[in-house]
Amino acid sequence: MPLSDWEPVIGMEVHVQLATRTKMFCGCSSDYLAAPPNGNVCPVCLGLPGVLPTANESAVEKVVKAAVALQCEVAEHTKFDRKNYFYPDLPKGYQISQYDLPIARGGSLLVGERTVRITRVHLEEDTGKLLHAGDALHSAEESLVDLNRAGVPLMEVVSEPDLHSAEAARDYAIELRDLFRAVGVSEADMEKGQLRAEANVSVRKVGESALGVKTELKNINSFRALQRAVAHEIERQVDVLEEGGQVVQETRGWSEAQQRTFTQRSKEEAHDYRYFPEPDLPPLHLDSGWVSHLRQALPELPARKRERFRSQYRLSESDARLFVEDPDRSRLLEETVAAGAEARITANWIIAADPKLGPAHLAELLRLIEQAVINRDQGREVQREAEASGRQPQEVVQALGLAQVSDEAALAGVIEEVIAAQPQAVADFRAGRQQAVGALLGAVKERTGGTANLKVASRLLRDRLSQ
Incomplete structure (x- = not known):
């Protein structure tokens, strides 16, 4: 049976x-x-x-x-x-x-x-x-x-x-x-x-x-x-x-x-x-x-909080459960969003990076990334330094010279140098091999010491290669 x-x-x-x-x-x-x-x-x-x-x-x-x-x-x-x-x-x-x-x-x-x-x-x-x-x-x-x-x-x-x-x-x-x-x-x-x-x-x-x-x-x-x-x-x-x-x-x-x-x-x-x-x-x-006083003083209970996180912060069921089962992580999410950060971006960063920053500093870090002042890789470096030193993320960016280069004229000059130095990658791209862009962008990143705004650089590079 x-x-x-x-x-x-x-x-x-x-x-x-x-x-x-x-x-x-x-x-x-x-x-x-x-x-x-x-x-x-x-x-x-x-x-x-x-x-x-x-x-x-x-x-x-x-x-x-x-x-x-x-x-x-x-x-x-x-x-x-x-x-x-x-x-x-x-x-x-x-x-x-x-x-x-x-x-x-x-x-x-x-x-x-x-x-x-x-x-x-x-x-x-x-x-x-x-x-x-x-x-x-x-x-x-x-x-x-x-x-x-x-x-x-x-x-x-x-x-x-x-x-x-x-x-x-x-x-x-x-x-x-x-x-x-x-x-x-x-x-x-x-x-x-x-x-x-x-x-x-x-x-x-x-x-x-x-x-x-x-x-x-x-x-x-x-x-x-x-x-x-x-x-x-x-x-x-x-x-x-x-x-x-x-x-x-x-x-x-x-x-x-x-x-x-x-x-x-x-x-x-x-x-x-x-x-x-x-x-x-x-x-x-x-x-x-x-007993009535204790009942009235109860905090928001897990089932209700998961439902709210899904509707208010647009989290998936699994992500909402991750936050609700950890009160410290849940508190960091709520307070960082209250400090001005976008909820979904904040949730993803907390899950991936497990930051030890306070909510105000974490919100500042995420704004720097969102505004393309620094990229995500630089954001992780800034987080580590801010956690170790206690300095604000903006101060760390300035001290380490990590601000992204978004100036199109400056990036255009670097792109010309990369195209001249890697003719095979250029030929591969023009032959239809889209993955060749990755090698060229990697070279741009290396020549700028990791400070290039890769979103801007990618657009400029594709425009230049299409000419």
Whole structure:
């Protein structure tokens, strides 16, 4: 039976490290990479007896911002719960999370033309990190524990099973990343572990409504890996079912090296974690006026910004997506256009040249090119010098003597010299070989030290050769 006879059904659980200065329940820095292993910890995140957690207000605010951006209903009353399980990277023997009263429920996210329902958004603490690989000091049989990451604020966004392809799962995760960056809750860099996408995958016969047995995919560290892992798991489940077997509900890891999923452990249910209310933290009351203020203060969201960039700046869909997914690049485009540069030219230059200039200097540089004071090659040289020195592009042009020669009389003299020096190229052109103009223009450029306005020179050269 072909793969097309089966329908994949995919729900997503996405964990996002929040961009707060300190951890979720203590004053330790949330920058867990800045210190040596276990150098950024305290009695609270080490889970030592007798210490009490204090909730991070900034983390709560960021979760609410994300929730209202996802059109969720924010709870007026919420609480924290203990999720009990044993693992070496969990020093307390439980994780402070949320269970039956999450911060938000019932939102949605538009992914392409499909609306994906959001089940819940809740707040918890991250775990530590296990290092399994051996090195010069430790054998391959040893596992090391670094608790610098333990206690970092973590937001979890859970979707309904509304996705039906590996590509859709990837696009959903990318759309979430762009949204989180836009509202300023996280950098959401997947390769740095700031965003972790876990897919719940099942398959069913086309036309059926009942859900199949699902597996949860973990150990995924890029959007490309997410797509590959989901695609592989869909094919694996279809093969199992077509051979008369049964899919087992379990957690499966993704091996990037082997391009396959593998069994990690049986899938736990909620009762396995023995959730109960966190006794050391009071319930939270989220004032409706405060929530409304955060909703009204939201910036322009990615889907709306992409649409605006296409209509206002005449960008293609792919270029609009490139800018929207990078807030710094997007800001540079908008501010450079506001400084007087043409939108399409600005967008192309930013994509190609990745300038580090401020918007005023970049707008000045692009005007110099547009006005034919310098050509594009000279523009790149001016950009490099302006970035290194901090000088305005116009000052750089004058200092380096890069202004284009557009004077027709001066260029005509150079063209006569080139024609006299390259009779074969002239003969080739007159014989119908249009590419010969390139060699002659190259000679004009060389004789003028790269300062010739090649647009003007090309016109003059063709006129002269046609005589």
